Amino acid sequence: MDQKPMSSLQRVLTTLSHREADRVPFFLLLTMHGAKELGVSIREYFSNAESVAKGQISMRKKYRHDCFYNFFYAALEVEAWGGEVLYIDDGPPNAGAPIIRNHNDITRLTVPQVKDTPCLVKVLNATRIIKENAGDEVPIIGVVMSPFSLPIMQMGFPAYLDLIYEQPMLFQQLMAVNQDFCVEWANAQLEAGATAICYFDPVSSSTIIPRELYLKTGYPVAKNTLSRIKGPTATHLASGRCLPVAEDIAQTGTAVIGVSAEEDLEEVKKICRGKITVLGNLNGIEMSRWNMEQTAATVIEAIAKAGVGGGFILSDNHGEIPWQVPEDVLMTLSETVHTYGRYPILMEE
Secondary structure: OOOOOOOHHHHHHHHHOOOOOOEOOEOOOOOOHHHHHHOOOHHHHOOOHHHHHHHHHHHHHHHOOOOEEOOOOOOHHHHHOOOOEEOOOOOOOEEOOOOOOOHHHHHOOOOOOHHHOHHHHHHHHHHHHHHHHHOOOOOEEEEEEOOOOOHHHHHOHHHHHHHHHHOHHHHHHHHHHHHHHHHHHHHHHHHHOOOEEEEEOHHHOOOOOOHHHHHHOHHHHHHHHHHHOOOOEEEEOOOOOOHHHHHHHHOOOOOEEEOOOOOOHHHHHHHHOOOOEEEEEEOHHHHOOOOHHHHHHHHHHHHHHHOOOOOEEEEEOOOOOOOOOOHHHHHHHHHHHHHHOEOOOOOOO
16 A cells, blocks of 8 residues: 655655655745746736745645745845845846945944834735645745845945954944844744744855854854744755855754755765755756756756755755746656655666
């Protein structure tokens, strides 16, 4: 007698416990594609909670993946602090001019009140609508920018790196207000129905800063922040390399680590086995150019390298699949996981 398939939530919880579920779970972290589903512009799609919820529900039904994703766009958090959002027709909205133009601006920052900030309220409302649909069957992934990485949008890359190296007191002051916001924002999403929080922290990647600096900066910020979030978390480095800091990230209290497409999944899995679940590592940029054969072959290779023993969720490597990735690639990805991701994993020679 065939075993009854697990729900998506059961499947994910099983793999997080480093055991094999019925098949490898996979997350299609789709945002803008919801606009395509509804036949509207990206700006219109993100203008209201109902559109985003409807898009998420429609896309999961189509692609049969294992999560809902309440993420609108990264610049939303800068928008919450009073910053500008710039829309384009075929990509994610971006942050406009920095809201921190000089060091004195840091001393004047006040934490946005989450439940009184319209752009954040939209996300909370979308989360509630999705939760009504998902029940306890499908995990809903909420999103925060880490306090350590948010300043890239708040003040720009060069100015932020100068702050880290040259103004340690002001750096700590900025971390304090950003942590308070991050914690309030994460917990509000959990209260609205999110199952877990994705903690986007690309600056902590060894692609951007050396491990020695991470251990003095992003690491203690993550440990403090994650300890105050009232639910499980996943740390995503948004395409950045994780290998040099993977074991350190596992010590922050997070349950999942996002893996770069530039890293070998087999090597990452070996380091993370039994400590932290691996999420990744399909190259979203390359995905836009894949044909069906490439898609299937890449998915099969990823499952073969990291799927055995649980502790692996197949996904893209950035945390947001580009607008240019076509529907047939996404459909092939899904069909391949459903065919070749079933446990026990038996790959043809």
